[in-house]
Amino acid sequence: MNLLEKLSKEILIADGAMGTLLYSYGTDSCFEELNLSHPEQIQAIHQAYIEAGADVIQTNTYAANYLKLQRYGIEDSVKEINSAAVRHAKQVAGANTFVVGTIGGNRGIKPESIPIEDIKRSFREQLDCLLLEGVDGLLLETFYDLEELETVLTIARKETKLPIIAQVSLQEPGVLQNRTPINDALIRLEELGANVVGLNCRLGPYHMLLTLEQIKLPQQAFLSAYPNASLPAYTDGKFHYVGDADYFRSSAESFRDQGVRLLGGCCGTTPDHIKAFAAALKDRTPVTNKVVKFKQKEIVMKEKAPKAKPEYEPLQDIVKRRPSIIVELDPPRKLNTKKFFEGAKALKQAGIDALTMADNSLATVRISNESLGYLVKKELGVRPLIHIACRDRNLIGLQSHLMGLFTLGMNDVLAITGDPARVGDFPGASSVYDVSSFELIQMIKQMNQGLSFSGKDLGEKTVFSVAAAFNPNVRSVEKAVKRLEKKISYGADYFISQPVFSEEKLLEVYENTKHLDTPIYIGLMPLTSSKNAEFLHNEVPGIKIADSIREQMFAYNNDPEQAAREGIEITKQLIDAALDLFNGIYLITPFLRYELTLELAHYAKERAGILRGNSYVETTIY
Ligand SMILES: Cc1cc2nc3c(=O)[nH]c(=O)nc-3n(C[C@H](O)[C@H](O)[C@H](O)COP(=O)(O)OP(=O)(O)OC[C@H]3O[C@@H](n4cnc5c(N)ncnc54)[C@H](O)[C@@H]3O)c2cc1C
Numbered sequence: 251m252n253l254l255e256k257l258s259k260e261i262l263i264a265d266g267a268m269g270t271l272l273y274s275y276g277t278d279s280c281f282e283e284l285n286l287s288h289p290e291q292i293q294a295i296h297q298a299y300i301e302a303g304a305d306v307i308q309t310n311t312y313a314a315n316y317l318k319l320q321r322y323g324i325e326d327s328v329k330e331i332n333s334a335a336v337r338h339a340k341q342v343a344g345a346n347t348f349v350v351g352t353i354g355g356n357r358g359i360k361p362e363s364i365p366i367e368d369i370k371r372s373f374r375e376q377l378d379c380l381l382l383e384g385v386d387g388l389l390l391e392t393f394y395d396l397e398e399l400e401t402v403l404t405i406a407r408k409e410t411k412l413p414i415i416a417q418v419s420l421q422e423p424g425v426l427q428n429r430t431p432i433n434d435a436l437i438r439l440e441e442l443g444a445n446v447v448g449l450n451c452r453l454g455p456y457h458m459l460l461t462l463e464q465i466k467l468p469q470q471a472f473l474s475a476y477p478n479a480s481l482p483a484y485t486d487g488k489f490h491y492v493g494d495a496d497y498f499r500s501s502a503e504s505f506r507d508q509g510v511r512l513l514g515g516c517c518g519t520t521p522d523h524i525k526a527f528a529a530a531l532k533d534r535t536p537v538t539n540k541v542v543k544f545k546q547k548e549i550v551m552k553e554k555a556p557k558a559k560p561e562y563e564p565l566q567d568i569v570k571r572r573p574s575i576i577v578e579l580d581p582p583r584k585l586n587t588k589k590f591f592e593g594a595k596a597l598k599q600a601g602i603d604a605l606t607m608a609d610n611s612l613a614t615v616r617i618s619n620e621s622l623g624y625l626v627k628k629e630l631g632v633r634p635l636i637h638i639a640c641r642d643r644n645l646i647g648l649q650s651h652l653m654g655l656f657t658l659g660m661n662d663v664l665a666i667t668g669d670p671a672r673v674g675d676f677p678g679a680s681s682v683y684d685v686s687s688f689e690l691i692q693m694i695k696q697m698n699q700g701l702s703f704s705g706k707d708l709g710e711k712t713v714f715s716v717a718a719a720f721n722p723n724v725r726s727v728e729k730a731v732k733r734l735e736k737k738i739s740y741g742a743d744y745f746i747s748q749p750v751f752s753e754e755k756l757l758e759v760y761e762n763t764k765h766l767d768t769p770i771y772i773g774l775m776p777l778t779s780s781k782n783a784e785f786l787h788n789e790v791p792g793i794k795i796a797d798s799i800r801e802q803m804f805a806y807n808n809d810p811e812q813a814a815r816e817g818i819e820i821t822k823q824l825i826d827a828a829l830d831l832f833n834g835i836y837l838i839t840p841f842l843r844y845e846l847t848l849e850l851a852h853y854a855k856e857r858a859g860i861l862r863g864n865s866y867v868e869t870t871i872y
């Protein structure tokens with residue numbers, strides 16, 4: 251009797267974790283390599299699961315593919331590893347035990363980071379090895395990404411008539427990472443030819459059963475479930491699972507009630523857990539009818555999730571319609587905030603459209619821009635624009651930060667990769683970079699759809715308007731514009747540029763960006779001294795100052811006051827030139843010297859009013 255014939259008559263018990271057991275023995279390298287170096291360990295684990303009552307065991311090949319083995323530099327051993335793994339399992343399995351060849355999913359929370367063509371190539375290689383060695387079926391497990399599973403299942407179905415078990419993994423009960431409801435996903439897998447469809451990993455019995463309650467019995471295929479033992483705990487530098495076998499014994503009946511025909515274990519489970527399942531389901535009469543609990547609430551929520559009304563008109567709309575001035579005033583590096591608030595107040599009175607606040611720019615510690623942004627908004631009525639760098643926060647921190655900003659009513663953000671920690675005042679600090687500016691933009695835009703980065707329902711839609719950085723101070727502005735186009739494709743609403751220090755550069759930027767619909771705020775920063783000009787030119791990444799301007803500043807080398815005046819005059823000329831070409835002006839305040847940007851803001855407003863027939867002045871929004 252083959253696996254499917256047997257499943258049509260009874261509930262079968264599968265084995266539990268391989269990886270967790272090897273890890274608990276102290277193995278901290280490649281588990282699949284042990285097929286070659288420690289076959290006795292692998293066979294002992296298979297043996298233990300069979301003795302516990304497993305009817306189906308899986309080969310130790312979860313990550314034995316090119317993509318994953320290359321982390322260990324053994325990607326050329328795909329064939330040896332898979333062949334050895336099948337031999338080990340078959341050697342231990344008696345006539346009554348089925349051996350399924352396991353192939354695990356590769357894609358995680360950032361699916362597009364592994365191109366589908368790479369997945370196909372790597373999958374085909376592993377599949378051929380397993381089929382050649384002779385398995386009783388295939389187990390495609392731990393697929394978070396439905397596209398990946400659909401792709402490999404299609405390939406496998408063409409290659410073999412053997413039974414195929416196709417299992418997805420869920421970050422949260424009921425839906426896949428891309429928000430596909432679990433029922434739809436399993437129906438799709440059955441259509442693509444899977445004989446057994448189900449769930450494994452990530453969820454323990456409680457959440458897996460909650461999901462199973464929503465799952466209809468498949469038409470032809472059988473249902474499978476391989477729950478984890480529990481959530482993992484991390485102690486003494488190691489992960490471990492706490493779920494005990496008695497808990498599994500008591501949940502076995504519920505898995506049966508949900509129509510599960512193939513019941514095994516995933517991470518954290520041991521032969522004891524499998525023994526508990528086997529004991530609890532001794533009679534193994536399968537359920538052929540069940541009442542499904544429809545839980546479409548969540549999906550409906552996504553469509554109907556409330557969308558907050560933003561307090562301000564989006565800057566990208568304002569700047570498309572009329573000249574607009576925003577000013578950067580960075581949070582101080584020390585705890586005294588008096589000058590910062592004075593500056594914010596004065597700039598607000600000057601009628602700027604928003605006050606932008608850097609996120610530890612140049613990787614140098616400053617007071618959190620979230621805190622100061624909140625205070626200037628609340629106390630002074632200033633519209634804050636918060637820079638968010640990917641350097642200081644991981645995926646969790648970034649999302650919680652964004653949710654916090656939304657909660658505080660701060661909906662204007664600039665999404666940047668951020669200067670790396672090594673350039674700043676804590677060079678040993680780690681630069682996180684879980685995502686780059688592109689993915690950060692995408693993350694924020696997804697929140698505007700009511701979804702977290704992994705696709706979790708947020709219950710409400712955020713209303714962020716997302717700026718991205720533009721650095722035109724590079725050898726090839728064309729290349730920089732290609733980056734802008736990519737940022738637009740990820741969802742950037744408008745751009746804010748690094749400071750530009752010559753009229754030629756302004757013109758070059760204009761010529762290279764005039765085809766874009768996405769507006770640009772052109773960066774302008776008053777120089778304060780010759781030394782300041784030389785530092786920026788020579789030492790700050792992304793800033794280049796025209797020789798003529800550096801010479802102008804050098805002329806006042808010994809007169810700081812005159813030098814600052816000169817800096818203002820140069821910037822005024824640049825404002826005139828910029829306003830001929832762009833509606834957006836972004837003034838950067840050096841060293842909290844807001845009197846400089848204040849004068850420039852007044853000047854720019856006046857010039858914009860003159861140039862655009864006073865349309866600017868009357869439409870200031872607060
Ligand atoms: C308006 C503005 C505000 C800023 N605010 C902050 C801040 O608050 N905190 C902070 O830490 N930094 C800030 N920066 C600096 C910024 O993070 C760096 O200049 C960054 O390298 C470029 O912007 P990004 O982070 O969006 O990089 P991305 O465009 O995401 O680029 C990432 C990486 O690619 C490189 N790169 C960028 N353009 C090109 C190109 N044309 N060719 C080849 N490689 C390229 C960059 O050097 C960078 O390492 C700001 C920059 C701008 C323009």
Ligand SMILES: [Zn+2]
Binds near residue numbers: 452478516517
């Ligand atoms: Zn697992």
